[in-house]
Amino acid sequence: MVNMGNRLKSLRTDKKLTQKQVADRIGLAISAISSYESGIRYPSYDILVKFAQMYHVSTDYLIGMTTMRSIDVTGLAEDEIALIAQLADMLRSKKQSNRP
Numbered sequence: 001m002v003n004m005g006n007r008l009k010s011l012r013t014d015k016k017l018t019q020k021q022v023a024d025r026i027g028l029a030i031s032a033i034s035s036y037e038s039g040i041r042y043p044s045y046d047i048l049v050k051f052a053q054m055y056h057v058s059t060d061y062l063i064g065m066t067t068m069r070s071i072d073v074t075g076l077a078e079d080e081i082a083l084i085a086q087l088a089d090m091l092r093s094k095k096q097s098n099r100p
Contacts, residue, residue, distance in 0.1 A: 005039035007062055011055040012037070026050045 012022055012033075019033040026033075026047065035041040043051065052059045056072045073081045 003039055004042065004063055005037045007064070008033075008051060009037040011051075011057065015055070022054070025054055 012019070019030050019037070023030045023033045027050075028047070032041070032043075036043050048059050048062060052062055055062075057069045058066065060066045061069055071084065073084065076084075
């Protein structure tokens, strides 16, 4: 079982954000962010959605139902979305060809 707190902390540190910055963006106290990341507390559905939107991942990813992160393509044209998909395919192929 994936620890949601670990995912939240990892996403925050990947974006080089402090707990205070996350708290300010979501409208919570720093202690709440710390409690979520340490696994002492779990966010409400509304807060979970805010985390997902801020980190551009699905709520399923946050709660450990999937290991796949998603990319928000809202506002992009179809050809731009296709370009992103091609890039992802190319990177996956490169990674597979580098395996022993």
